[in-house]
Amino acid sequence: MDPEAFLDLANQVVKLKMFPYFDIAHSVLCALHVREDLGPGAQAFSRKHPMSCWLSTMLVVFAGGMLCNGLLGEPVLAPLKNTQQLAVATVVWYVIFYTPFDIGYKAAKFLPIKIVFSAMKEIYRCKKVYDGVTHAAKLYPNAYIIMILIGTLKGNGAGFTKLFERLIRGVWTPTAMEFMQPSFPTKACIVASVIFVLDKKTDLISAPHALVYFGIVIFFVYFKLSSLLLGIHDPFVPFENLFCALFLGGIWDALAKLFGRGGNKDEKADAKKKD
Amino acid sequence: MDPEAFLDLANQVVKLKMFPYFDIAHSVLCALHVREDLGPGAQAFSRKHPMSCWLSTMLVVFAGGMLCNGLLGEPVLAPLKNTQQLAVATVVWYVIFYTPFDIGYKAAKFLPIKIVFSAMKEIYRCKKVYDGVTHAAKLYPNAYIIMILIGTLKGNGAGFTKLFERLIRGVWTPTAMEFMQPSFPTKACIVASVIFVLDKKTDLISAPHALVYFGIVIFFVYFKLSSLLLGIHDPFVPFENLFCALFLGGIWDALAKLFGRGGNKDEKADAKKKD
Amino acid sequence: MDPEAFLDLANQVVKLKMFPYFDIAHSVLCALHVREDLGPGAQAFSRKHPMSCWLSTMLVVFAGGMLCNGLLGEPVLAPLKNTQQLAVATVVWYVIFYTPFDIGYKAAKFLPIKIVFSAMKEIYRCKKVYDGVTHAAKLYPNAYIIMILIGTLKGNGAGFTKLFERLIRGVWTPTAMEFMQPSFPTKACIVASVIFVLDKKTDLISAPHALVYFGIVIFFVYFKLSSLLLGIHDPFVPFENLFCALFLGGIWDALAKLFGRGGNKDEKADAKKKD
Numbered sequence: 135m136d137p138e139a140f141l142d143l144a145n146q147v148v149k150l151k152m153f154p155y156f157d158i159a160h161s162v163l164c165a166l167h168v169r170e171d172l173g174p175g176a177q178a179f180s181r182k183h184p185m186s187c188w189l190s191t192m193l194v195v196f197a198g199g200m201l202c203n204g205l206l207g208e209p210v211l212a213p214l215k216n217t218q219q220l221a222v223a224t225v226v227w228y229v230i231f232y233t234p235f236d237i238g239y240k241a242a243k244f245l246p247i248k249i250v251f252s253a254m255k256e257i258y259r260c261k262k263v264y265d266g267v268t269h270a271a272k273l274y275p276n277a278y279i280i281m282i283l284i285g286t287l288k289g290n291g292a293g294f295t296k297l298f299e300r301l302i303r304g305v306w307t308p309t310a311m312e313f314m315q316p317s318f319p320t321k322a323c324i325v326a327s328v329i330f331v332l333d334k335k336t337d338l339i340s341a342p343h344a345l346v347y348f349g350i351v352i353f354f355v356y357f358k359l360s361s362l363l364l365g366i367h368d369p370f371v372p373f374e375n376l377f378c379a380l381f382l383g384g385i386w387d388a389l390a391k392l393f394g395r396g397g398n399k400d401e402k403a404d405a406k407k408k409d
Numbered sequence: 410m411d412p413e414a415f416l417d418l419a420n421q422v423v424k425l426k427m428f429p430y431f432d433i434a435h436s437v438l439c440a441l442h443v444r445e446d447l448g449p450g451a452q453a454f455s456r457k458h459p460m461s462c463w464l465s466t467m468l469v470v471f472a473g474g475m476l477c478n479g480l481l482g483e484p485v486l487a488p489l490k491n492t493q494q495l496a497v498a499t500v501v502w503y504v505i506f507y508t509p510f511d512i513g514y515k516a517a518k519f520l521p522i523k524i525v526f527s528a529m530k531e532i533y534r535c536k537k538v539y540d541g542v543t544h545a546a547k548l549y550p551n552a553y554i555i556m557i558l559i560g561t562l563k564g565n566g567a568g569f570t571k572l573f574e575r576l577i578r579g580v581w582t583p584t585a586m587e588f589m590q591p592s593f594p595t596k597a598c599i600v601a602s603v604i605f606v607l608d609k610k611t612d613l614i615s616a617p618h619a620l621v622y623f624g625i626v627i628f629f630v631y632f633k634l635s636s637l638l639l640g641i642h643d644p645f646v647p648f649e650n651l652f653c654a655l656f657l658g659g660i661w662d663a664l665a666k667l668f669g670r671g672g673n674k675d676e677k678a679d680a681k682k683k684d
Numbered sequence: 685m686d687p688e689a690f691l692d693l694a695n696q697v698v699k700l701k702m703f704p705y706f707d708i709a710h711s712v713l714c715a716l717h718v719r720e721d722l723g724p725g726a727q728a729f730s731r732k733h734p735m736s737c738w739l740s741t742m743l744v745v746f747a748g749g750m751l752c753n754g755l756l757g758e759p760v761l762a763p764l765k766n767t768q769q770l771a772v773a774t775v776v777w778y779v780i781f782y783t784p785f786d787i788g789y790k791a792a793k794f795l796p797i798k799i800v801f802s803a804m805k806e807i808y809r810c811k812k813v814y815d816g817v818t819h820a821a822k823l824y825p826n827a828y829i830i831m832i833l834i835g836t837l838k839g840n841g842a843g844f845t846k847l848f849e850r851l852i853r854g855v856w857t858p859t860a861m862e863f864m865q866p867s868f869p870t871k872a873c874i875v876a877s878v879i880f881v882l883d884k885k886t887d888l889i890s891a892p893h894a895l896v897y898f899g900i901v902i903f904f905v906y907f908k909l910s911s912l913l914l915g916i917h918d919p920f921v922p923f924e925n926l927f928c929a930l931f932l933g934g935i936w937d938a939l940a941k942l943f944g945r946g947g948n949k950d951e952k953a954d955a956k957k958k959d
Binding site: 177180181183184185186189203207208209210211212214215217220231232233234235301302303304305306 | 479480481482548549551552553554555558559572581583584586588589590591653656657658659661662664665
């Protein structure tokens, strides 16, 4: 491919207008997520508790914005002030849950449609991560951790509000904490945030910004599609294992075990006491 | 009744000063609510955990203000800065929980007193809904949903903070989520907020503002008293059922069932798998 | 001791620089607290969920600041913007959880080291209570309750965020509410906040500010050390019992019981109904 044309394409991706098509794709997948999270009783629940159903869907759709606003001392409800986005999300919620003969839900679950929407959602996600990092960098120009945190939360807010979203529906699952077992989107958002921070704040990345952005979009879409089509769920696992072995005790623990002493002693003693 | 005199009365209700009598009525009913929520062990609890008891009562008394401040990015603690209101609430809490021979509690539960206080609380509630809508409209002039949300939360904040109020007392009841089964005050506050928004933002309501306000006050007081005296708990139910049948799947679900196919198929399949 | 020299010493304590030594002491004790809260499975947990472990440790280290910011409408994440403090806390977390053969943890638990760190943490705590009271007094010059609340929360934030800290680790213990059974540090922070408020806002305390501050530091350190070395856990208990007997129903309840009537009647009736 011609590099000039490639850069042109990248520039167009950066400037892509999100409303309304990408918002629709995002809302559809969020509503599907809520419906699938409800399990086989989803339809019955949506008939009995429409308000709770609507609120938890809205919380998922606007999760990133609300969460980041809450953490940055801005109004939590502010994302709802965009009436157009809210109307789109409400219509999508209605279509997914209440269309006659469940046409809306079935159409959204139809694989080709789902693939297109998923790809669009990943493009949207990339924009949100970038916006989050930029916003945090404006507020705290030297706080890299805050930039990465806000980028990650804006990119995958729904993962972190899962507990509250379920609570609105009267279900409480404290062990479903995203920090315990970060999902692939969370890890991808962390990596993307780190790259955006490096791009913004250091000279380590010499490529033009549009290329970096486009690269992350491709990375997001590629792994989403391979997860949907090929069942590859987490390409980060080998790197994590290496990192844990080197820095988070893996090797030392093995050594300590080998010599039959060291860090685990206390635990053994504690365990014995309990017996 | 003379219309002129009626309008005069309405204008007086609009300008009614709330402090201190209406604050006392509100605090008394809040403290009663906490005490009744504690069940038969209320007295023992209040002796063993006075701090937790005081804090959860204050949370109920100032629930609406705190909740709305939290959602609008304003200081959550700000409602406590009004030292006079706080003092009134604390005295009321003390009287309800700790007077010798439980005189305070018994007096507050005495039906005629409770009726007067309930009526006053509804007048106060109407003012809070109106203040909430006005405040939200100032911040987000075009976000109708935010106005309705804030109006509702300010009017019936205690319903929505019930989970946290109980958490302060060490009790966790995730299924007691107000959104799941909205109580009558919540629904009434939603209706009142919608009417205030229509009155403020559109020309649909041609009556003078004072009359609209007075009408809502009467509506609140009337249904509170009929709930207290006659046991009528929720006059909205028939309208809700109609709305659900028309728009939230009721009719279509019935049709689908009739033809033995449609939306419930997946669920049946899922249910079968489980067997 | 020469009073002049004593005042000089007090003045020096007031102006003590906290970073980095006091921050290190504070972080070490916070990380130890997290590790001990995890129980015998701490090492295994830190290997399996490093992210959740890091986040909950950071939450404990910066608990006071985050909590108070959240309640005062300031950005919750702001305490993390101090990159140096964050780096210190992260290094300490790493040393406590991941050093080979658990050297870091064992060293930190070594009594003489723990005593020194505990004393330093109490000096730090006093500064935080004072800063909290001052900050709240700037925002709300007449709201004594807010000053006391913020002082207490800033001084012993970790006690109040325990629920959330555990939630990040996937554990939910709603009954471990600090307000239910306030621990000694909480009570000490309340007393210190009250004294600082009296010192700031009234003329009741005629001693110079440095002396008041120094007195509280000594009080904090003294009781922390006596708790560590002598096992005296709560010197407030007799005063509390007296207060409860006089004002929170103790005497009246006893009288009522004596005469076989009064406040407990309803409860007995309720209890009977249940049988």
